[in-house]
Amino acid sequence: MADQDPSPTDIAQRDIEEKERKAREIAEQSQLPYKWTQTIRDVDVSAPIPANIKGRDMEVVLTKNKLKVAIKGQAPIIEGDFPHSILVDESSWTLETTPTPPGKEVNIHLDKVNKVEWWPHVVTGAPKIDVTKIQPENSSLSDLDGETRAMVEKMMYDQRQKESGGMTSDEQRKADLLKKFQADHPEMDFSNAKMG
Known part of the structure; x- marks a missing residue:
């Protein structure tokens, strides 16, 4: 049985459910005694505290x-x-004065070990956010570490090759290996060889 396109009623119902989920998420997050944001690399948390509190407190x-x-x-x-x-050595906290309202704020910077994973919450007992709805910030390849950059560049190359009908990097590597093997073994018949 073929999949049918969703009806306008289904789409409207999904939109309503999505808006309700988002409103619930916002309400839960606003009840927390702190605010938090994240990028794919780190998490930042801030919480207001009384103006008379010092770092030693x-x-x-x-x-x-x-x-x-x-x-x-x-x-x-x-x-x-x-x-x-x-990464504990890359994470830190500071106590800062805030102008409005006059007071202080403790700020915590957390550097993630896994730089490709969104957090659903800061600590596991807190309400979750839907990480599938996060719109990642635009970044450039130069922001990535060497290994991640190489992986992304390979994926981009393979995508361009597929779109133009060319060979992906893995297919090209296999073809090159076969060509080298054929050159090294001219005595073998490769006329019926198939690439898989």
């Missing part, structure tokens, strides 16, 4: 898999396990 624990941010002697502002590991 804070208890901030950053490990590879856990985070705790609290004013000493008070319940944590945020505490729990990360959904994915961080």
Whole structure:
């Protein structure tokens, strides 16, 4: 049975469900005592704190898999396990004065170990966001590390080759190997050889 295109009613229902999901997500995130944003490489968290608090009054624990941010002697502002590991040496926290409203803010920068994965939340006990709906920021190849850049360039080359009817890099490599093997073994008959 062939797939049918969704009807206008189905599309409208999906739009309504998507808007409700997004509104629920926004409401859940706004209830958190902190705000957070992320890129594919890192996560930034900020939480307002009273103006009279100094750095020595804070208890901030950053490990590879856990985070705790609290004013000493008070319940944590945020505490729990990360959904994915961080690079502790590349992560940090600061206490900054905010002009409006006058006060302070603790800012936490978390450098992700896995630079190709979106986080559904900062800590696993917090409400999740739908990571499939994230629109990644535009980036250039020069932003990528060598290994990732090479992989992306290969994928782009292969896509261009497919679109133009040419061979992908893997197909080209196999053809080159076969050509070399044929040159090294002229005594063998390759007339019925097929590339797979």
